[in-house]
Amino acid sequence: MVADLEELYRARRHDFCRAAAAIAGDRGLGEDAVQEAFAKAVRKRRTFRGRGSLEAWVWRIVVNAARDARRRRVRQSSLPEAAEGASRSNGYAVGLPLELLTERQREVLFLHYYADLDYSTIAEALGITSNTVGATLSTARATLLRALAKEVRR
Amino acid sequence: MNDARIDDLLDELVVPFEPRPGGWADVLRRARRTRRRYALLGAALLALLLVPTGLALRGEITDLFQGTPAPPAVSTSFEANNSIADMATKKGFGARFPHADVSQAHGVLEVQTSDGPEDLWAAPSDQGGKCWWVDFANDPAGPDGQYGFGGCDRLESGSQIDPAVIWVEPHPTLATLWGRVYVPADSVVVELQDGSSSTLPVVEGGFLASFERGARLERVTAYDDGHEVASWQAPVG
Numbered sequence: 001m002v003a004d005l006e007e008l009y010r011a012r013r014h015d016f017c018r019a020a021a022a023i024a025g026d027r028g029l030g031e032d033a034v035q036e037a038f039a040k041a042v043r044k045r046r047t048f049r050g051r052g053s054l055e056a057w058v059w060r061i062v063v064n065a066a067r068d069a070r071r072r073r074v075r076q077s078s079l080p081e082a083a084e085g086a087s088r089s090n091g092y093a094v095g096l097p098l099e100l101l102t103e104r105q106r107e108v109l110f111l112h113y114y115a116d117l118d119y120s121t122i123a124e125a126l127g128i129t130s131n132t133v134g135a136t137l138s139t140a141r142a143t144l145l146r147a148l149a150k151e152v153r154r
Numbered sequence: 155m156n157d158a159r160i161d162d163l164l165d166e167l168v169v170p171f172e173p174r175p176g177g178w179a180d181v182l183r184r185a186r187r188t189r190r191r192y193a194l195l196g197a198a199l200l201a202l203l204l205v206p207t208g209l210a211l212r213g214e215i216t217d218l219f220q221g222t223p224a225p226p227a228v229s230t231s232f233e234a235n236n237s238i239a240d241m242a243t244k245k246g247f248g249a250r251f252p253h254a255d256v257s258q259a260h261g262v263l264e265v266q267t268s269d270g271p272e273d274l275w276a277a278p279s280d281q282g283g284k285c286w287w288v289d290f291a292n293d294p295a296g297p298d299g300q301y302g303f304g305g306c307d308r309l310e311s312g313s314q315i316d317p318a319v320i321w322v323e324p325h326p327t328l329a330t331l332w333g334r335v336y337v338p339a340d341s342v343v344v345e346l347q348d349g350s351s352s353t354l355p356v357v358e359g360g361f362l363a364s365f366e367r368g369a370r371l372e373r374v375t376a377y378d379d380g381h382e383v384a385s386w387q388a389p390v391g
Contacts, residue, residue, distance in 0.1 A: 006178055013173055022168045031173055039184035047268070064269070067324070071301075072294040096163040103323075113164050127327045127367075144160050 001045045004054055009038055012055075012115070016062055019114040023066035023107060029073060033065035040065070056124030059117070063107060063125055097147040105140035108133055219273070220357055222261035224287075228275050231287050231299030232256045235306075252306035254278070254285035262357050264291075267364040269325045274332065274362040275304075283307025286360060288332050293324055307334060307359075314384035315342070317374050321367055331363040331371065337383050339376035347372045347388075 009016075013034070020037075021030025041048075041058050048057050098106055104126065111122045112133075119130040126133075174180075224232070232254040239251035259277035266272075270292035276284045289302030303320055317333035331344060335356050342361050345351045347370040354361045356376065376384040 009178055009181065013177060014170065017173045018168050018170060021171075022164075027168070027171060030168075034173075035177070035180055035184060038181040042181065042185040068292075068294060071296075071324070096160070096167055098167075109164075113161070114168065141157060141160060145157070148159060148163075 001048070002042055005038060005041055005045065005058070008055055008058060015115040016059075019110050020062055020066040022110040022114055023063060024069040025073060026069075029069040030066055033069045034062055037062040037065040052124045053121065056121045059111070059115075059121065059125035060127070063111070067103070067107075097144060100143050100147055101140050104128075105136050105143070108136045109140045112137055219261045219264040224256075224259035224261070224275050224277070227295030227300040228273075228287055228289065229256050229259050229299075230295075231289070231302060231304070232259050232275075232277055232285060234299050235285065235287075235304060250281075252279040252281040252283075252285060254306065255280065259287075262286075262360050263355070263362045265362050265364055267325075267328055269328060272330060272362065272364055274360050276358055276360060279306045281306070281309070283309050283336075284334075284359065286332070286334070288320075288330060288362065290322075290325060303332075307336070309336065313386070315374050315376055315386035317344075317371060317386055319365075319369065319371055327367050329365045329367045329369050331361075331365060331369075333361050333374060334359050335361070335376045335384060337376065337378075339378045339383050341377050343375045343377070344371070345373040345375075346370060 016034045016037075017027075017031050019030075020033045021027040024030040024033055037058065038061075041061050044061075048054065101109070107126060108122055111117045111125065117125070119133040122133045123130045128136075233256050236253045236256070239253055243250055254277035256277055259275055261273060262276045263274040264271050267290070269290055272288065272290050275287040275289075277287075279285045283306065285304065285306040287300070287302055287304035289300040293301045295301075301322070301324060303322060308316070314337050315333060315335050317331060320330045320332060321328070322330070333342070335342065336359065339356045339359075341353055341355055343351055343353050344361075344363060346365070352363060354363050371388050373388065374386040375382055
């Protein structure tokens with residue numbers, strides 16, 4: 001099992017790090033989240049019951065770690081979580097109006113784009129259905145397109 | 155404006171980068187480091203368990219947590235709830251809402267979940283009974299305290315058992331059962347709609363359990379010294 005985790009890590013570390021960096025809103029935090037998540041996966045490997053894929057299970061741990069890192073970062077910068085969605089100072093670079101998306105929409109978008117995960121793996125990783133992944137992704141992209149189009153018109 | 159533009163911006167947001175070297179060795183080091191911490195904690199627990207108290211393992215662990223003074227983040231959460239109570243009074247939602255005596259906030263129960271320990275904290279309420287706070291120990295604390303949920307006893311409600319199944323965003327796969335028993339009781343039997351059941355300890359009138367999200371409560375029966383003392387049935391529909 002540890003060998004499987006190592007193989008997954010070596011094969012997909014770049015994708016894990018990029019997606020985690022996007023979720024955490026910071027490259028260093030994302031990298032650290034991946035390291036911590038794999039360490040947790042090594043420790044908790046006996047709790048993996050094989051009901052889904054090992055990769056999806058690890059992605060779930062990585063997403064949780066990156067999400068926690070982002071929340072810590074937001075809180076440390078004294079920005080209340082509730083203010084998200086109304087502020088552009090949400091830890092993301094201005095350019096792509098990610099603040100218009102919900103946390104789940106952002107995560108689906110990042111996992112799909114940066115890690116090129118299929119819907120079923122994203123679904124397993126986030127604990128939602130594949131249909132929800134598809135709908136969430138469409139909504140997220142439509143929201144961003146609308147917002148970007150408005151900016152262009154301005 | 156099209157999807158390609160979004161892809162470009164996503165590429166700009168996090169450009170591909172080379173992670174730091176020494177990756178897998180660092181993972182194993184981190185895994186061992188935490189194991190070592192658990193081993194030390196385990197040794198400490200074992201030493202305590204060797205003291206013949208005549209209590210079951212579950213009780214020992216409960217007792218270790220029960221009475222733990224609330225850490226600053228949890229106290230801040232209680233204080234934040236007191237402020238919300240003041241605000242609600244000002245807005246005219248009621249004459250006065252209960253306030254927790256934050257100086258006496260302490261641990262009541264800790265359960266293990268797949269997301270780490272989940273804790274139930276309590277503090278005396280100035281209107282009788284207690285105020286409560288539930289959180290996950292590993293969640294980061296913010297300026298408004300620990301992420302979680304809670305409330306104060308509603309002694310006037312007349313019900314003898316007050317259970318609630320709550321889901322919090324940071325833990326999307328879990329559902330927390332938090333409840334209070336307003337008559338003397340030492341345990342509750344919790345029955346879910348899927349037919350499963352669990353026996354939980356009641357400590358200071360509170361009980362706590364973690365289920366997979368989607369679990370639906372069917373019935374809670376409280377016992378004291380083996381005798382049924384109260385029950386609660388989920389409303390039909």
